[in-house]
Amino acid sequence: RKEVEQDPGPFNVPEGATVAFNCTYSNSASQSFFWYRQDCRKEPKLLMSVYSSGNEDGRFTAQLNRASQYISLLIRDSKLSDSATYLCVVNMALSGGYNKLIFGAGTRLAVHP
Amino acid sequence: GAGVSQSPSNKVTEKGKDVELRCDPISGHTALYWYRQSLGQGLEFLIYFQGNSAPDKSGLPSDRFSAERTGGSVSTLTIQRTQQEDSAVYLCASSPTPGLDNEQFFGPGTRLTVL
Numbered sequence: 259r260k261e262v263e264q265d266p267g268p269f270n271v272p273e274g275a276t277v278a279f280n281c282t283y284s285n286s287a288s289q290s291f292f293w294y295r296q297d298c299r300k301e302p303k304l305l306m307s308v309y310s311s312g313n314e315d316g317r318f319t320a321q322l323n324r325a326s327q328y329i330s331l332l333i334r335d336s337k338l339s340d341s342a343t344y345l346c347v348v349n350m351a352l353s354g355g356y357n358k359l360i361f362g363a364g365t366r367l368a369v370h371p
Numbered sequence: 372g373a374g375v376s377q378s379p380s381n382k383v384t385e386k387g388k389d390v391e392l393r394c395d396p397i398s399g400h401t402a403l404y405w406y407r408q409s410l411g412q413g414l415e416f417l418i419y420f421q422g423n424s425a426p427d428k429s430g431l432p433s434d435r436f437s438a439e440r441t442g443g444s445v446s447t448l449t450i451q452r453t454q455q456e457d458s459a460v461y462l463c464a465s466s467p468t469p470g471l472d473n474e475q476f477f478g479p480g481t482r483l484t485v486l
Contacts, residue, residue: 301480358416361414
């Protein structure tokens with residue numbers, strides 16, 4: 259089983275639609291969760307961190323369910339500029355107090371006029 | 372300020388040759404990461420540096436791959452006797468510390484093509 263699993267998509271939605279992505283992770287000890295965005299042939303960039311209580315940043319809402327080891331990202335009022343691949347990311351603790359991030363393979367979103 | 376930079380941006384090499392990829396992290400960032408991304412795939416973790424030491428080398432695919440970091444700053448990833456399956460984009464990222472909530476800032480990557 260992959261450490262972080264995502265539906266690869268693509269999700270094809272019209273402008274203005276609401277779309278949700280889900281992600282599951284296997285390491286119950288993970289403590290930090292993120293969504294990164296990657297545009298075509300570009301590097302990934304942090305979109306938002308995901309907190310236990312859920313958090314919102316404008317049109318974007320992230321939710322975490324620790325019991326089910328499940329993370330979600332909701333995008334409201336989709337814009338053409340939201341077209342990208344969305345990467346679900348969780349941390350893995352290493353010995354010595356260090357951490358590394360495990361990236362999912364990403365969910366591709368295409369917003370059309 | 373300057374972000375993470377990587378060089379070269381593109382590298383085409385022949386099978387069997389050695390290549391060196393360079394990463395300049397953001398100044399002051401102690402943590403540095405190397406990833407590999409094949410076409411249409413997710414990021415594959417290769418190696419992580421904290422300062423000059425590498426607590427986690429578990430992602431290096433084979434002993435043809437090695438990396439070093441000097442002076443807690445610049446890092447080089449070396450691939451010896453390259454194979455066609457090494458073709459990918461190699462991404463470097465840095466963060467201020469390896470803390471739980473620290474964002475990783477990525478460079479633009481080096482696109483490696485092995486003929």
